[in-house]
Amino acid sequence: MAAAFDTTDAELRVVARQARDLAETERYVADTGHTLTPALVVDHLRDAPDERLPSKWNWWLGSLELAFGDYVEFRVRVVDRE
Numbered sequence: 001m002a003a004a005f006d007t008t009d010a011e012l013r014v015v016a017r018q019a020r021d022l023a024e025t026e027r028y029v030a031d032t033g034h035t036l037t038p039a040l041v042v043d044h045l046r047d048a049p050d051e052r053l054p055s056k057w058n059w060w061l062g063s064l065e066l067a068f069g070d071y072v073e074f075r076v077r078v079v080d081r082e
Contacts (some may be wrong), residue, residue, distance in 0.1 A: 006052040
């Protein structure tokens with residue numbers, strides 16, 4: 001993700017952590033039939049409006065929430081300052 005987006009280390013860490021937590025639940029696989037990979041995440045986040053990485057992540061999770069429900073827990077709420 002770092003190569004794909006203009007982001008800070010703190011933003012990258014928090015989004016990567018949320019993506020890993022989501023992948024570990026296998027909820028995305030159950031809902032979509034696709035494995036959640038870093039490349040897939042980057043592809044979806046590229047569709048988001050041009051904002052900071054956590055906003056892109058939350059935008060995508062919002063679409064998953066509308067389509068399938070039960071994704072709110074993976075939203076980014078706070079990014080530590082560096």
